[in-house]
Amino acid sequence: MPALPDGEAVPDDGALPFLPLVEPVETQNRVSTGSTSGGARPFGVYVHVPFCSVRCGYCDFNTYTASELGGGANQAAYATTALREVDLAARVLDDAGLSGRPVSTVFFGGGTPTMLPAADLARILRGIDDAWGLADGAEVTTEANPDSVTPESLRVLADAGFTRVSFGMQSAVPHVLATLERTHDPRRVPDAVAWARDAGLDVSLDLIYGTPGESLDDWRASLEAVLATGVDHVSAYALVVEPGTKMHAQVRRGELALPDEDDQAAKYELADDLLTEAGLGWYEVSNWARGPEHACRHNLAYWRGDDWWGIGPGAHSYVAAPSSPVEPVEMAAGVRWWNVKHPRRYAALLESGASPGAGRELLTPGQAQLERVLLGVRVREGLDVDALDPSRRAAVAGLVARGLLDGVAAVRGRVVLTRRGRLLADAVVRDLTA
Structure with a gap:
């Protein structure tokens, strides 16, 4: 089994490194995947x-x-x-x-x-x-x-x-x-x-x-x-x-x-x-x-980059940083963390009242953007071209010419893989990211 990633320590109480969010803010370019209250992230x-x-x-x-x-x-x-x-x-x-x-x-x-x-x-x-x-x-x-x-x-x-x-x-x-x-x-x-x-x-x-x-x-x-x-x-x-x-x-x-x-x-x-x-x-x-x-x-x-909590030994979780439309603050774009791997250690930590988190990483806006492209390009709905870094948008035309992206979708401002593009999805992501 692979080792857990390196990361900073998770506090014993599992607290997240974010300021409270006063009002939920809907994520841009989101397609609803289920019923949630208000405009909160799923x-x-x-x-x-x-x-x-x-x-x-x-x-x-x-x-x-x-x-x-x-x-x-x-x-x-x-x-x-x-x-x-x-x-x-x-x-x-x-x-x-x-x-x-x-x-x-x-x-x-x-x-x-x-x-x-x-x-x-x-x-x-x-x-x-x-x-x-x-x-x-x-x-x-x-x-x-x-x-x-x-x-x-x-x-x-x-x-x-x-x-x-x-x-x-x-x-x-x-x-x-x-x-x-x-x-x-x-x-x-x-x-x-x-x-x-x-x-x-x-x-x-x-x-x-x-x-x-x-x-x-x-x-x-x-x-x-x-x-x-x-x-x-x-x-x-x-x-x-x-x-x-x-x-x-x-x-x-x-x-x-x-x-x-x-x-x-x-x-x-x-x-x-x-x-x-x-x-x-x-x-x-x-x-x-x-x-x-x-x-x-x-x-x-x-x-699509929604929030989730992973329960269990070795489980990973992700929560995007809350943001305030009134007073933006400098903070990470999100936090990812992972639990200790062995069920015995996992159980012992929870029984003692401590978080089972083994480590975490705070994502910079650049890392979050990279992951958005990496994951979003895999789905049939694709990505909005505007989701790409401005310096990489010109790469879309070349990928269309190589038969890796759908030309009709690109004209409509979407990045959508062809079947050949699905076979070479990693190469497409490399071209679309710096």
């Missing part, structure tokens, strides 16, 4: 559940199996621990003048959140609702493995207020799943989708392409299996083999061979072709939905 909550039954060879997330946890990290008590951070978050935001905003989206990720009893997940969600209130029509998602749910557990989640479930399918091909060290039976996926839909939940399936040994026909088979379920949302991510993982060691030893960039591009294009033909349009580089109502609003909130 606010979401991420809940990290760090438990897995096995560790997949490619995974570098902050997750732990039972044998890795050791003493003092009690999975059965995790809901109580997470709710302690919810209470702390409510106090910190209230002290910073950032209370009063209902939660637009909640996302339980991991790990495998559904390794916890459904009643525990419902209890955490109830605590979030008690602390801030859920906005009308709030989106509440949990990730799950197909073998970690039952019809009964999914009904409990739906009754508690969950609205979506995102299943980690990854592949429909047994030998690809074996290379990834995924343990679920791919034949169970259609059943899990049907159970979730019967419970009234919207369903997304997550796929990974570019696994060593995966052919283009293998990838086509996975896409066709996804489409056969009739889901309304699909995420497809290129495999990234991170240093420190078991798979990275296997590649380094020559036991596994990674595909080349042309193979990855061909698989992305095949996914885009088949998903588009089936009525799922791209709305972010790696995500397709049957319509705007099926897009993952929580992830869109990240790409």
